[in-house]
Amino acid sequence: MYVIFVVYPFFYTIYLSLTKWDGAKPVKQFVGLLNYEQLFADWRLWSALSHNFIWIILGTVTPVAIGLFLGVLLWRGARGMVFFRTVYFLPVVLAPVAVGIIWKWMYNPQFGPINSTLRAVGLDVLAKGWLGDPYLALPAIILAGVWGYFGFCFVVIMAGLQNIDMEQIDAALVDGANGPQRLWYIVIPGLRHVLTMITAFTLILGVNVFDIIWITTRGGPGRATHVIATYTYNTAFRESYVGYGSALAIVMGVVSLVLSFVFISIRERGGD
Amino acid sequence: MESHVGASYQVARRPSRPARYWIARGAQYGILILFALYVLVPFMWVIFTALKSNYEIAQDPLGLPPNWRFENLAQAWNQGKFSRYFVNSVIVTVPIVLLVVSLSCLAGYGLARLKMPGRMLIFYFFLVGLMAPFTAIMIPLFYILRDIGVLGTYWAMILPQTAISLPFGIFFMRAFFSGLPYDLTDAAKIDGCNDFGVFRRVMLPLAGPAVAALVVFNFMGSWNAFLLPLIYLQSDKLRPIMTGMMFFTTRWGPDYSMSMAGTLIVMAPIMAVYLVFQRQFIQGLTAGAVRG
Numbered sequence: 367m368y369v370i371f372v373v374y375p376f377f378y379t380i381y382l383s384l385t386k387w388d389g390a391k392p393v394k395q396f397v398g399l400l401n402y403e404q405l406f407a408d409w410r411l412w413s414a415l416s417h418n419f420i421w422i423i424l425g426t427v428t429p430v431a432i433g434l435f436l437g438v439l440l441w442r443g444a445r446g447m448v449f450f451r452t453v454y455f456l457p458v459v460l461a462p463v464a465v466g467i468i469w470k471w472m473y474n475p476q477f478g479p480i481n482s483t484l485r486a487v488g489l490d491v492l493a494k495g496w497l498g499d500p501y502l503a504l505p506a507i508i509l510a511g512v513w514g515y516f517g518f519c520f521v522v523i524m525a526g527l528q529n530i531d532m533e534q535i536d537a538a539l540v541d542g543a544n545g546p547q548r549l550w551y552i553v554i555p556g557l558r559h560v561l562t563m564i565t566a567f568t569l570i571l572g573v574n575v576f577d578i579i580w581i582t583t584r585g586g587p588g589r590a591t592h593v594i595a596t597y598t599y600n601t602a603f604r605e606s607y608v609g610y611g612s613a614l615a616i617v618m619g620v621v622s623l624v625l626s627f628v629f630i631s632i633r634e635r636g637g638d
Numbered sequence: 639m640e641s642h643v644g645a646s647y648q649v650a651r652r653p654s655r656p657a658r659y660w661i662a663r664g665a666q667y668g669i670l671i672l673f674a675l676y677v678l679v680p681f682m683w684v685i686f687t688a689l690k691s692n693y694e695i696a697q698d699p700l701g702l703p704p705n706w707r708f709e710n711l712a713q714a715w716n717q718g719k720f721s722r723y724f725v726n727s728v729i730v731t732v733p734i735v736l737l738v739v740s741l742s743c744l745a746g747y748g749l750a751r752l753k754m755p756g757r758m759l760i761f762y763f764f765l766v767g768l769m770a771p772f773t774a775i776m777i778p779l780f781y782i783l784r785d786i787g788v789l790g791t792y793w794a795m796i797l798p799q800t801a802i803s804l805p806f807g808i809f810f811m812r813a814f815f816s817g818l819p820y821d822l823t824d825a826a827k828i829d830g831c832n833d834f835g836v837f838r839r840v841m842l843p844l845a846g847p848a849v850a851a852l853v854v855f856n857f858m859g860s861w862n863a864f865l866l867p868l869i870y871l872q873s874d875k876l877r878p879i880m881t882g883m884m885f886f887t888t889r890w891g892p893d894y895s896m897s898m899a900g901t902l903i904v905m906a907p908i909m910a911v912y913l914v915f916q917r918q919f920i921q922g923l924t925a926g927a928v929r930g
Contacts, residue, residue, distance in 0.1 A: 436673060439666050446670075452916060453674045456681075459912040459919060460905060461862035463880045467887050467901050468680050471687065477894060479683045482699040513676065522924050574771050577864040581884060595773050595865075602777045603869060612777050619774030626768070 405613055413589055414597040417504060421593060422572035424505070426565055428512045433519030433564075434557075438549065441527050451524070454517035462514065466581030469510035473497050473582075497583050500590035507582050507591060511575070519564055526560030527553070566629035573622045594618045684905075688714075688898040695894050707895075714886075714899035722875075723882030727861060730795045730871075730878055734860045737796075738803045739852055743845065745804075746811025747837050751823065761812065767805035772866065775802075780869055794870040795878070799860050807852055814848040815841060847921070854915075854922025861908070879904055 405411055436454065440447055457465060472480050473496040481493040496506040530553060538548050554561070576595035579585065585592035585600065592600075598618060602611025687695060688710055690703045698704075715721065748754070749761050779798055783789045788797065818841065826840045864880045871877055877885070883904050887897040912919050 432673070436670065439670060446667075450670055450674060451920075452913070453677050455916075455920060456677055456909065456912070458923060459858070459908055461864065461880055461908075463862070463864050463884060464901060464905055467883065467897070468684055470887075471684065471894065471898060471901075472680055474894070477695050477699040479680075479700060486700060513680070516673075517677070518924065521920055525924070570771075574773065576773075580864075580868075598773055599776075599865065599869075603780075608777060615774050615777055619770055622771045622774075623766075 404610065405617065410589060410592070410597060411594075411614065411617070414592045414594045417591060418573060418575070418593045420504060421508060421511075421575055422569055424508050425511050425515075425572050425575075426568040428508075429516035429519045430523075430561065430564060430568065432512070432516045433521075433523045434561075436516075436520050437523040437527055438553065440524070451521065454520050456517065457514045458517045458521075460514060462577035463581055465510055465514035466507075466578040469507070469513070470497065470582050472510075473506055498587055500587050503583055503587060503591050507579060510582070511578055514578075515568075519568075522564050523557065523560060526557045530556040563629075566625070570622055570625050570629060573618065573625060594621075684898050684901055687894055688902040690895055692893060692895050710895055710899040711903060714896050715903055717890075717896070718882070718886040718900050718903075719874075720879070720882070720886075720900070720903055723877055723879045726792075726871075726876055726882075727878040727880075730792050730799070730867075731857060731860045733796050734799050734803065735853055735856045737800045738807050738856045739849060741800075741804060742807030742811045742852065743842065743849065744837075745808045746813075747815050747841060749808065750812045750815035751841075752833060761808075764805045764808050767802070768809055772802055776865070776869060783870060789870065790873060790876070792871075792876060794876075795860075795863075795867050798870065799863060799866055803856055803859060807856065810852060811845070811848065814845060818844060850918050851922040854918050858923060 475495040598614040890896040
């Protein structure tokens with residue numbers, strides 16, 4: 367089953383990427399590397415990849431930083447620990463589709479809570495069509511993504527914090543290290559493994575992001591929020607350029623294979 | 639005399655501590671609550687919007703619903719055909735979870751414990767599958783599913799979703815079984831168990847927590863799957879909840895109260911289950927990042 371539905375299609379994708387086919391004609395016209403030549407000149411691909419890049423940078427740094435920050439705040443058994451963990455993890459159980467729909471409403475230009483709040487406090491100038499503005503749309507979706515994801519980072523980092531040696535912290539306290547110093551010299555190195563893992567994990571999600579973007583903007587306005595996955599889907603299934611879409615899929619496959627390989631080798635090394 | 643010194647020490651120290659202490663505590667809780675609000679406020683507005691009429695939304699988009707219109711939920715449920723979407727989701731999710739979990743246990747155990755030629759090779763073979771994203775195979779898979787004639791049936795989601803979930807499941811169960819002590823196996827063998835007996839009577843009962851995590855992980859994976867059913871289950875009859883919800887909110891786009899009521903219907907059960915089985919949820923969903 368694995369062979370039929372995973373291995374075989376993978377090679378089939380490579381084959382399709384060398385053809386020109388609309389998905390309906392009986393003949394798949396073999397065109398060699400033409401699709402790949404086209405790829406390099408395709409500004410839409412580079413723009414999509416740059417959005418993935420922005421997504422990866424902001425979408426990794428922000429939730430990990432928030433997770434670390436909250437983790438440290440709650441580390442030494444603050445009251446209400448269970449309550450906060452329950453709340454922070456709540457959006458993580460939602461499907462990305464639901465997160466997208468919720469935030470599409472939050473950003474709604476007419477009656478959405480964000481604009482309504484801004485108007486209510488007299489900041490009408492700041493009320494915007496968040497998802498309709500080519501410069502704001504991507505950051506706005508990333509903020510929604512962070513909402514749905516930081517709780518995950520928080521929980522994983524909390525688990526990592528439990529393994530840090532308290533005696534080291536106490537020793538540092540005796541030596542007069544202040545809060546930021548303890549964080550930088552003891553906590554972060556102690557979490558090195560967890561942080562690497564979670565970063566790699568988030569990175570791979572960032573390459574594959576599709577659901578939330580498709581729900582909120584479908585890549586628009588213009589091409590302002592297209593990422594590689596939405597571009598591939600759109601090309602292969604909506605515009606029926608199956609061959610070219612497959613070439614895009616291969617680009618995406620290669621990027622994520624490389625990243626996952628790094629991820630797994632880190633994990634295998636650190637796991638022992 | 640000594641006790642007296644101790645007491646005066648405490649008295650002298652006291653005044654300096656509370657002020658700083660309370661400021662730090664206040665700041666700590668202030669920040670924690672701020673982030674809790676960041677999480678909760680959008681939920682609050684979804685609920686408020688879902689229970690207002692559209693006229694009430696236009697009048698006051700932020701406040702509490704003037705009349706709590708729970709009938710909106712019933713209306714969305716009926717107009718959105720959510721009962722069918724829910725049933726569809728169950729029909730595809732249950733077999734996927736059962737197949738993935740049982741096959742992963744068997745294969746993971748085999749790869750971890752049974753001495754057979756080429757087992758590392760098989761393991762690496764699956765590892766590659768763990769790395770390949772769905773997007774890399776989704777295009778030809780569509781034509782394969784069409785050619786074997788399952789497009790237009792639930793199998794068009796069950797088969798590929800099971801196949802792409804297997805590598806992680808195997809990887810995860812193999813890591814778990816590798817971690818169990820060999821003494822257990824040896825003891826059972828001395829007592830006359832064969833390999834399968836060891837698996838069924840000794841290993842499987844121990845694997846409870848790992849299996850639970852894998853169940854949650856796969857349940858959430860296929861329940862929340864979006865791109866896969868978007869491509870392979872296009873017919874409205876087969877549509878599971880996620881794509882169903884997308885079409886519902888698109889169709890009722892400007893009808894904010896209906897689309898939020900639909901969203902609430904989809905969110906509520908999963909959140910209720912989460913609140914009850916929190917531990918299993920957290921373990922299951924973070925399994926991908928922490929274990930292995």
